[in-house]
Amino acid sequence: MRRRKKNKNTGRTKKIALGGILTALAMIFSYIESLIPIPLPVPGVKLGIANIAIISVLYLLGSGQALLVNLLRITLTAVLFGNFNSFLFSMAGGMLSLLVMVILKKSGHFSIVGVSVAGGVFHNVGQITAAVFLMDTTAIYYYLPVLLIFGIVTGIIIGLMGGYVTQRVYPVVGEE
Amino acid sequence: MKFTVETVKRKNRLGLKSADFYLVAVLLIITAGLLAWIQFGVKKQGETVVIKVDGNVVKQLALKNDTEFDVSGYQGGMNHIVIQDNAVYMSDADCPDKLCVHTGTIHKTGETIVCLPHRVVVEITGTTDTFDAVVQ
Numbered sequence: 001m002r003r004r005k006k007n008k009n010t011g012r013t014k015k016i017a018l019g020g021i022l023t024a025l026a027m028i029f030s031y032i033e034s035l036i037p038i039p040l041p042v043p044g045v046k047l048g049i050a051n052i053a054i055i056s057v058l059y060l061l062g063s064g065q066a067l068l069v070n071l072l073r074i075t076l077t078a079v080l081f082g083n084f085n086s087f088l089f090s091m092a093g094g095m096l097s098l099l100v101m102v103i104l105k106k107s108g109h110f111s112i113v114g115v116s117v118a119g120g121v122f123h124n125v126g127q128i129t130a131a132v133f134l135m136d137t138t139a140i141y142y143y144l145p146v147l148l149i150f151g152i153v154t155g156i157i158i159g160l161m162g163g164y165v166t167q168r169v170y171p172v173v174g175e176e
Numbered sequence: 177m178k179f180t181v182e183t184v185k186r187k188n189r190l191g192l193k194s195a196d197f198y199l200v201a202v203l204l205i206i207t208a209g210l211l212a213w214i215q216f217g218v219k220k221q222g223e224t225v226v227i228k229v230d231g232n233v234v235k236q237l238a239l240k241n242d243t244e245f246d247v248s249g250y251q252g253g254m255n256h257i258v259i260q261d262n263a264v265y266m267s268d269a270d271c272p273d274k275l276c277v278h279t280g281t282i283h284k285t286g287e288t289i290v291c292l293p294h295r296v297v298v299e300i301t302g303t304t305d306t307f308d309a310v311v312q
Contacts, residue, residue: 085292114196121203131290136231137297139286145211152203163190 014173019057019065026053026073030090031081046090047154048123054098055116055162060173063102070094088134089127096126112166113159120155121148214286222285222300225264227257230295239264239283239300249294257298264298266291 029050036047050073058066074094078087101119104110110118124147131140227235230250237243237259244258244267255276256268263283266276269291276291282300289298 109193109195110199111191111193111196113190113192114199117196117200117203135290135292135295135297136228137288137290137299139288139299140290142214142286142288145207145214148203148207148210152200152207156200160190167190 015061015065018169018173019061019069022053022057022060023069023072023076026050026057026069027077027080029053030073030077034077034081034086046086046093046127047150048093048097048120049154049158050094051097051116051119051123051154052158052162052165054094055101055112055119055158056165056169058098058101058105058115059112059162059166060169063098063105066098066102070098085134088130092130093123093125093127096129097123111159112163113156116159116162117152117155120153120158121151124148124151220285220302221262222283222287222302224301225259226299226301228297228299247296249291249296253291253294255291255294255296264300265289266298269294 027050029052030046033046033049054066054070054073057069074087074090077090078084082090097119100122101115104115104118125144128140128144128147132138223239225235225237225239226233227237227247229247234247235245239259239262242260244256244260247255247257249255249271254268254270255266258265258267263281265281266279266289269276271291271293273293276289276296276298279289282289282298285300285302287300290296
């Protein structure tokens, strides 16, 4: 990652362009997942497939850019396709998941798949916590086990996909 | 477990680490534990139906008395709730997604029917409130 500093401007332009592309990609995934209803009586909860773009940003451009792209995705998606409830859900899920992913990545003990699984799980924990606050009912936590399984499965798939994506994109973006 | 880790390691180009496998295993165990605890430890035949609109309790009814009625949602909207044979379901609603109607019948403590567009929650509780305190 450090090597890029040799050619500062090219590196920055590439970073900005890639950040933009991945923001657009994240928004499209957010839109697609808003079309897929989860068969759960907790309305507004999403699968979290947009995480594939976020985890790619995290591994290609670092945590600062990942935070920026995530905030942009959540805000723009809510403005374009969502409502206030879906904004709250994705904000709670997206931010908690990113926080956990950044910490696990920094710890160095996990590969991209482990980071993604933790991200997927905490995405759902965040969403259900938002639902508990919004509906004022702790009983919604009873759906947590089902959501955890969803989070683990999507996390594994997204981690594998994200791993292959970053492997192939990194040589283009990373080296000078 | 060891076999799996080693086999994958030899082929993998993703840099999978054994910690990844342990993470997934631990999460699965937590999930299974939660599921078992909720299914066998906490849930039992409920006795009271609590209906909340936007977080405020609007109605509290005994599950054993058969009845049906309408609840108006937050900022309008209607949900038709039926209590029958010690169970409760939402027979009709004018919300766009109808997820509450599709939830079906509930009767155990802690089970809920949620209508997010109208902010209506139907919740089953036991006779006391100790149950909620434990979860919090």
